[in-house]
Amino acid sequence: MRRARLATLRTAVLVAAGFVALRVVYRLVFGGGDGDGILLVALPRVPLAGPFAPIVLFGPITTGGIVSAALGALPFAALIVAIALVGVVVDLRLLLTRGAVRGPIRSVARTLVIAWSTFPALRDSVLRVRVARELRGERSLASLIVPVLEQTVERAIALGASMEVRGFAAARRPEPDCEHPVIMTDAALGFDGSWLLEAVDLDLAPGTLTLVTGPTGSGKSTLLHAMSGLFQHHVGGAQDGAITVGGADRISTPPRETAGFVGVVSQSVRLSFVAATVEEELGFALAIRGVAPSIVRARSVEVAAELGIPQLLDRDIAVLSAGEACLVALGAALVCRPVLLIVDEPLADLDTAARERVVGVLDRLAHEAGVCVVVAEHALAEWGEVADARLELAEGEVRQADCPAGAPHRAASTPAVAGGLEPTARIVGLTVAYGQNVVVDDVGFDLRVGEVVALTGPNGAGKSSLLQAVARPTGCETVVIGGVDVGAVRRRTRRTRRQAVALVPEAFDDLLFATTVATECRRADRGAGSGAAAPGTARTFLAFLGITDPADARRLLDRHPRDLSAGQRLCLVIAIQSSARPQVLLIDEPTRGLDAAARALVGEALLRAAADGAAVMVATHDRDFAARFASRTLELSAGRIRVPAQTDAS
């Protein structure tokens, strides 16, 4: 830090020297070089014409002229250096961090702190979108800037919500009624005159864990955030009936004022991190209340110990794994010892080990610490013995349902498509290493047209790295598709590469940048060229969704791509990536965050793409999905492929 500030000083000295030099140049060019001392050069005087008549260029140059010009510039040059010196002595970043907590410019200071800590995320986002753009074969400016900006705005909204529920800018902090964490009486929730949920009656007790289930769009988040207050105060939803949380009326009490007794863990935990380190993140809610730093620190350490993550305290927030990030977000919500803890789909990104850990923590909080815990989730299996009650949302109503028995529902249908004879793609000796760390180790397999192959394995097994390496191979003779060595295809002939292999990355939204679905499809068609017998991206997309009515189709195509549901968006990206009719279509984690209906939609789309003449490979940790839609499974563990015996259907 100190060295960086000294570098600033050096820059300032250089700038000041440049300033003096420039002043000398002005003096010499505009006829002011004359003076005492030795005559150096006797340039002729060149008078200007027109409105600039009195101005004369050049003229004799003397040492006296130069010295006087340089001396005249010194006061301002000194000012430049002096201001830089202030910057060296004063740690402006520390000042900002302090100013963001209290004082008359805390919003501006907080703005700058957020901007500062957003930088790494912004850089990652640009790098990711650049890869996505290459995968789509796009080179336009918009295809880079729009996804980055969308991610930025998404982060802003998540961040705003996260600051709000942790008490940022709270004017008052009412005392909670700990015996009644949530009471809803004949409540209705909706937007602009149409109700999403109606006739909700709830009375949740302390020391219980309530599970909220239902398909995507059924209102799980709405119900949760009607409790946190984000629904009424942050996203502009309307409420009828009565909702009180810890005795506070939810309509008149914004989330920031209940931050002391309502903890919230949002769906996208990474987007909602406010600070740069884990310790700062854990203590944020206390720090902005003006609690003394030593107490904030002690409490952060205490929470970290409770969650079994003391080793993470000094860690940079950006390098946490999915499971660690979830625990840190939980810790940040627990730091004020909430009466009510609201957790929105905590398990979506986690592998089995991390899931068990998070469920265990929530279990202890409810049944040992006496917190009222409310969890929205569409995977029920993990919650078997833990949940005390389950609320099922369907058709605008909240129903009490049985608690899950602990047995995951098994998909019944069998793999549909059998493999062809000749392998379309041959992957030989593929290795991916980051420095010393070998992620994929000398892997080889074949893919055939018409089959859907599932690539499974735990988090961090190298599934994504493997797919990336197949789509953008760096070595020669490792990926051969339809007789073409993809690694040897030059960048110039991107189209050839896209006709061989296309990848839908996990962050598939990165590929979208137009303002309507129709434009998005047209761009894809143009990028794919006149391609023989290509049915058109829009047609493929509509076929994926099973939409035949022209009016419905028109309405869908006129929408903003980001207003589509997650399942529809993924289908759109699959259609876009299929536009060049690739022989191999790779999809990374297509089921993340999707409910059963959306998974089925995407699964059917994959089967259709396979039937249309592609070899499809899906990386997933969702075994049900793999069992239902894949014709065979490859398991990746520790960078090597195993073929599980029982599911090897081919």
Added chain:
Amino acid sequence: MIRRPSWTSWLLGATSVVAFAGFAWPLLADAVPGEARTAVPYVALALVPALVVAVALTLDREMYTARTVALLGVLTAVGTAVRIAGTGVGGVEAVFVVLILAGRAYGARFGLLLGMTTIALSSLLWGGIGPWTPFQAFACGWVGAGAGLLPRIRVGSPKAAGRLEIAMLAAYGVVAAYAFGLIMNLWFWPFAVGYGTGISYVSGAPLPQNLASFGIYSLITSTLTWDTVRAVTSLVGIVLVGPAVLTALRRAKLPAPRMATPRSSAPRGDGKRTRRSTAPDAAAVPPTARHPSEKV
């Protein structure tokens, strides 16, 4: 967001006028009586930073909601990244594209603050803090605020109005690029050139003479080079990414101002209830209308 000018609007307007005087001091100094005239440059150098602080203090209270601060924060990061990246590729300053589009989407105050925070952060990170920083902050703030003050377009179809808006913003981008260069040159010109040259600022000289000198100075320093590059970048940038970026920004609305009246519990629109609670303590009101979502 706010229809009637509030006292903060007047205050911000007055601050901007005084700050502009700080920029234009070489042309206004003659109005000052003789002995005090030598102090004018120093007053200008001290005045503008003080006014930046005044603007920050005025707007801080108003910006004090979580979402506004979050949006302002991440957009400041974007603006700073664009500015620093631009320095790397030969001064192609695309930061105006961000300022203009954000100012347009979120209003003049947001634009003003975004310009200032972007300059503050990029100067902090890049190490370019100097006497010019407050001047840059104001000038960039004005660029963003100006986009927010441009008239709303309400002609023809939404599509036509959208195109016209982009055309207006692109034209504004060109004007703003040159205007930015001119006012930045204006306050700095006497310092940059010094005395004793043909284009020096001469205190007390007739206005046409000073204007001619300033014209030459401005032409050779930036108008023909940086400002033109900036104008072209802004024009091309706004035309290329403007529609998509404006849509993206407008999809994330700013919250209503903090001082707004508390929300009513009644939904907007005709949100009539169809189902009532069957719980014993629920209000016994019969269904009044069909479910709004059933409307065709």
